[in-house]
Amino acid sequence: MPEVDCLADLSASRYDSPMQSLKKERVSIMVTDAIKEIINVENLKPGDKLYSEKELVKKLEVSRSSIREALRMLEVSGVVKVYQGKGVFVSDPSEQSHPVKNWVVENAEALREHFEVRLLIEPHAASLACRFAEQKDLEALQSCYDTFVEKVKTGDVIESISSDSAFHLAVAKATKNRTLAVLMRTMDQTLNEGWYASLHAPGRLESSIAEHGRLLQAILDHDQEEASQAMEDHLRNALKDIQHYFGTL
Known part of the structure; x- marks a missing residue:
């Protein structure tokens, strides 16, 4: 064989x-x-x-x-x-009438924990990125955003998820805080279910384009308060979409 x-x-x-x-x-x-x-x-x-x-x-x-x-x-x-x-x-x-929904229902507690941790870490990371991002970091963020938009337009959910997480990792890297960057990378490798579940909710990919765009602009403008709020809103919207579409959490 x-x-x-x-x-x-x-x-x-x-x-x-x-x-x-x-x-x-x-x-x-x-x-x-x-x-x-x-x-x-x-x-x-x-x-x-x-x-x-x-x-x-x-x-x-x-x-x-x-x-x-x-x-x-x-x-x-x-x-x-x-x-x-x-x-x-x-x-x-x-x-399986809806494998993603079945998985979300079975792993509701893990997903709650996933978003709890991200809400604690990522808004602060976005704020730090406004302060410490160098030109190469801003260019990397723009590139990640452009790739995400491109992948969403192709309709490939798995590659869109990869591009989405790459954008978030680029934000963490822009903080120049190595511990935070390592923590985000570890989460990406071991706790990526939140990304996967939320981006399967109808309309979430398209909404993420606008939300990432808002966050990117705030970092480009070095607006710490707006960047932090944009990240928090993005994560809460993702969680809300999971709750609404999958009827759980």
Whole structure:
């Protein structure tokens, strides 16, 4: 039976070179695609057990955190189901009327905690970015924003989520506070469910364009109060949309 032996092999058909692709796209997105490809190539059916995290790390030659992030994305999408202590199994999409909604309901407490932490950290980060961002940071923020807008227009939710989180990470990096930047990166790698859930709510991607634009302009203007408020409003709106659309939290 044919197999996908490594992430580089899978990406070769989509990009000119694997190293170039890593610069264009977050590893977790590539891993997500690679796992989907494994399911297709090896003809795995609903209920079949997928490789373990350890086996996927070895097979795709990426970090365990990237594997876990990809599996979370796939679980929210209804592609796989992760059972603690048992492993990862292929799901049956036809049995799920709304896999994202099902996931949100099952993980409501984790999502509440996710937004609680972000509301504590990110408005302050936006304020600090106004004070300490250098020209290269402002250019990076503008680039991240432009990429996010482009991805939303293509309708690719997964790449839009990647671009959304990249924008938030750029804000954290602009603070020049290394501890804060590391904390945000860790959250992005291990607590990304809030991004994933909120951006599946109808209209949230489009609303995020305007909200990111407001935040970006405030940072460009070095308006600390407006930047902090823009970030808080953005996060609260995302939470509100989850509550309204998914009927939970």
